[in-house]
Amino acid sequence: MPSNISGSSFLLHNVYVQSVGTTAGKLEGEGPLGKYFDKKCQDHYNGQDSYEKAEISMLKEAIDFSHQNLGIKSEDINMYFGGDLNNQITATNYTAKQLMRPFIGMYAACATIGLTIGNAALMIENGSLENANVIVASHNATAERQFRYPNEYGIQKPETTTFTATGATSVVLSKQQQKVRIESVTFGKVTDYNQTNPNDMGRAMAPAAYDTLHTHLQDLGRDGTYYDIILTGDLSSYGKTILEEMMKKGNINYHQYDDCGCLLYDAEQEVFQGGSGVVCSALVTFGYIYQKMLEGTYKRVLILSTGALLSPVMTNQKQSIPCICHGFSLEVAK
Amino acid sequence: MPSNISGSSFLLHNVYVQSVGTTAGKLEGEGPLGKYFDKKCQDHYNGQDSYEKAEISMLKEAIDFSHQNLGIKSEDINMYFGGDLNNQITATNYTAKQLMRPFIGMYAACATIGLTIGNAALMIENGSLENANVIVASHNATAERQFRYPNEYGIQKPETTTFTATGATSVVLSKQQQKVRIESVTFGKVTDYNQTNPNDMGRAMAPAAYDTLHTHLQDLGRDGTYYDIILTGDLSSYGKTILEEMMKKGNINYHQYDDCGCLLYDAEQEVFQGGSGVVCSALVTFGYIYQKMLEGTYKRVLILSTGALLSPVMTNQKQSIPCICHGFSLEVAK
Numbered sequence: 069m070p071s072n073i074s075g076s077s078f079l080l081h082n083v084y085v086q087s088v089g090t091t092a093g094k095l096e097g098e099g100p101l102g103k104y105f106d107k108k109c110q111d112h113y114n115g116q117d118s119y120e121k122a123e124i125s126m127l128k129e130a131i132d133f134s135h136q137n138l139g140i141k142s143e144d145i146n147m148y149f150g151g152d153l154n155n156q157i158t159a160t161n162y163t164a165k166q167l168m169r170p171f172i173g174m175y176a177a178c179a180t181i182g183l184t185i186g187n188a189a190l191m192i193e194n195g196s197l198e199n200a201n202v203i204v205a206s207h208n209a210t211a212e213r214q215f216r217y218p219n220e221y222g223i224q225k226p227e228t229t230t231f232t233a234t235g236a237t238s239v240v241l242s243k244q245q246q247k248v249r250i251e252s253v254t255f256g257k258v259t260d261y262n263q264t265n266p267n268d269m270g271r272a273m274a275p276a277a278y279d280t281l282h283t284h285l286q287d288l289g290r291d292g293t294y295y296d297i298i299l300t301g302d303l304s305s306y307g308k309t310i311l312e313e314m315m316k317k318g319n320i321n322y323h324q325y326d327d328c329g330c331l332l333y334d335a336e337q338e339v340f341q342g343g344s345g346v347v348c349s350a351l352v353t354f355g356y357i358y359q360k361m362l363e364g365t366y367k368r369v370l371i372l373s374t375g376a377l378l379s380p381v382m383t384n385q386k387q388s389i390p391c392i393c394h395g396f397s398l399e400v401a402k
Numbered sequence: 403m404p405s406n407i408s409g410s411s412f413l414l415h416n417v418y419v420q421s422v423g424t425t426a427g428k429l430e431g432e433g434p435l436g437k438y439f440d441k442k443c444q445d446h447y448n449g450q451d452s453y454e455k456a457e458i459s460m461l462k463e464a465i466d467f468s469h470q471n472l473g474i475k476s477e478d479i480n481m482y483f484g485g486d487l488n489n490q491i492t493a494t495n496y497t498a499k500q501l502m503r504p505f506i507g508m509y510a511a512c513a514t515i516g517l518t519i520g521n522a523a524l525m526i527e528n529g530s531l532e533n534a535n536v537i538v539a540s541h542n543a544t545a546e547r548q549f550r551y552p553n554e555y556g557i558q559k560p561e562t563t564t565f566t567a568t569g570a571t572s573v574v575l576s577k578q579q580q581k582v583r584i585e586s587v588t589f590g591k592v593t594d595y596n597q598t599n600p601n602d603m604g605r606a607m608a609p610a611a612y613d614t615l616h617t618h619l620q621d622l623g624r625d626g627t628y629y630d631i632i633l634t635g636d637l638s639s640y641g642k643t644i645l646e647e648m649m650k651k652g653n654i655n656y657h658q659y660d661d662c663g664c665l666l667y668d669a670e671q672e673v674f675q676g677g678s679g680v681v682c683s684a685l686v687t688f689g690y691i692y693q694k695m696l697e698g699t700y701k702r703v704l705i706l707s708t709g710a711l712l713s714p715v716m717t718n719q720k721q722s723i724p725c726i727c728h729g730f731s732l733e734v735a736k
Contacts, residue, residue: 075480075504075531118719120715120716120719146409147589151509154713155490155714155715156489156511156711156712158715158716161724161726162724164591164724165592165593170409170589172508173510173517173726174506174508174509175485175491175507175509183507190530191524194524214715255481255505255506256504257498257501257503258495258501377492378490379488379490380489381454381489382454382496385454390498392495392505
């Protein structure tokens with residue numbers, strides 16, 4: 069049974085990462101972490117005739133990689149938990165129809181990886197499931213069209229913009245002991261600091277990241293130095309600086325802090341402030357960091373997956389942008 | 403601990419409905435169940451200047467009703483689970499920012515009430531939470547504009563259309579013994595029977611309802627007559643006939659079967675095949691049926707909340723409409 073500390077944070081003891089599958093877009097594959105991903109797509113279409121279908125195909129491929137590693141079929145999974153950035157979480161729903169098992173659809177924008185990992189892990193810890201499969205995706209072309217402007221429109225972007233990452237990640241969890249486990253989960257609350265600019269998500273999300281980090285450390289009675297590295301999802305370089313300042317003011321110490329949006333791309337790749345999107349933190353965490361944990365580079369990692377709950381309809385109505393951050397920690401099992 | 407039968411169905415023993423709050427739109431308030439709702443709105447705006455803000459205000463009111471009944475504040479809730487039909491589940495996210503507690507955002511279209519009740523109930527049963535609050539909403543004007551055409555456009559609708567219900571529902575669950583409890587949960591899989599008409603959701607969803615019903619009865623070793631009444635979410639009169647035929651062919655017996663979409667409105671109200679939308683089954687289940695259980699009319703009720711995972715972008719790409727159904731049973735506690 070998990071220790072429920074505040075209704076926000078949970079300590080887990082029996083949930084292990086069994087297998088990971090990752091599909092990266094072209095730019096993501098060409099970036100510094102490219103070699104860690106199972107597949108690097110040639111272009112935005114991945115052999116399909118629409119961006120949405122491309123995103124669906126990338127997600128199915130990521131799932132297949134993670135299942136092939138274990139020699140299992142999609143029906144061997146108890147339950148799937150997933151989401152993406154498309155309206156009606158289209159990529160995961162259309163992928164789920166090929167899986168023939170119950171599907172729990174979730175939405176927390178780019179924080180969906182934290183939300184789905186958290187819920188799937190708790191269900192396993194509690195004995196409700198033998199195993200679960202977390203599936204997430206995002207696509208630069210579907211997200212830009214939906215939330216801002218189609219890339220083809222060629223609008224000039226402000227400096228504060230982030231770049232939605234393309235790709236998909238599948239993570240199989242179960243009770244079977246493995247080297248890396250989900251050690252804790254902290255679910256975040258929706259915060260709103262009155263930001264209204266859909267091209268400046270880093271500034272909007274930093275307070276949500278801080279709130280969940282603070283809650284996490286307080287709930288578990290930990291100092292930030294408990295972790296070898298603390299990672300935020302997609303604050304990118306501008307939002308990262310803001311969070312660093314907030315941690316300094318809040319007297320939160322840490323060994324190392326970075327942002328997945330800053331790790332996924334080279335500074336020379338034209339991605340403005342860095343990467344964003346649900347698969348940005350998913351690819352970095354389960355493609356790169358997970359490998360580094362298997363190799364022994366990191367033993368304890370805290371992931372703060374951040375999400376801007378941006379809605380174009382609400383932005384048009386001059387409403388501010390609420391944000392959320394769901395955190396979880398990975399630990400090398402003794 | 404819940405008995406996990408197939409990874410789809412769970413028997414629960416310790417989760418009780420503490421309190422319910424309901425806000426109904428104008429038409430829903432004028433319908434045959436109007437007297438069961440806490441508030442009946444005067445119009446689509448509910449005193450706000452946009453339909454989205456109206457939906458948010460209705461949801462906040464429903465939450466307030468359910469908390470007032472218990473004399474609690476929003477911070478007394480361990481965790482909120484919710485969703486709605488808007489892109490980026492806007493109504494619940496914007497409401498959640500007023501609640502100051504962790505928020506689990508979910509999306510299963512009109513089946514979101516089943517999905518959120520199921521997850522919240524399991525977390526309580528497992529001891530992860532003391533209590534939880536399920537919050538859902540839908541609004542005819544926001545949904546019609548987003549999924550089909552704005553009402554103001556005045557397009558002629560085909561006979562197979564359903565009518566998205568307006569309103570909001572809040573359900574507080576906890577371990578504290580009360581008269582009505584959540585007795586079981588069955589999570590559904592995404593099904594697709596190649597329906598492509600966004601104006602004929604009943605036909606698309608009936609197979610998903612049948613699939614979850616069949617799984618539920620098989621998992622729990624039950625006959626349909628175990629329940630005093632089986633209710634589907636929003637198949638409405640056309641889809642209801644299809645499910646009746648499927649149950650006949652599948653030799654599923656039952657005492658009484660009806661659809662929430664057929665109960666919410668009078669035949670004389672101009673709602674085509676009947677009601678739909680996430681709040682349609684939520685209002686009927688937790689406004690009306692719950693009251694009838696408190697009065698002793700029903701002792702065991704199965705709710706099959708149905709959802710068409712319709713996406714206008716995918717419909718424009720000539721893709722079929724996947725559907726899902728998440729079921730749960732309510733029982734008068736001994």
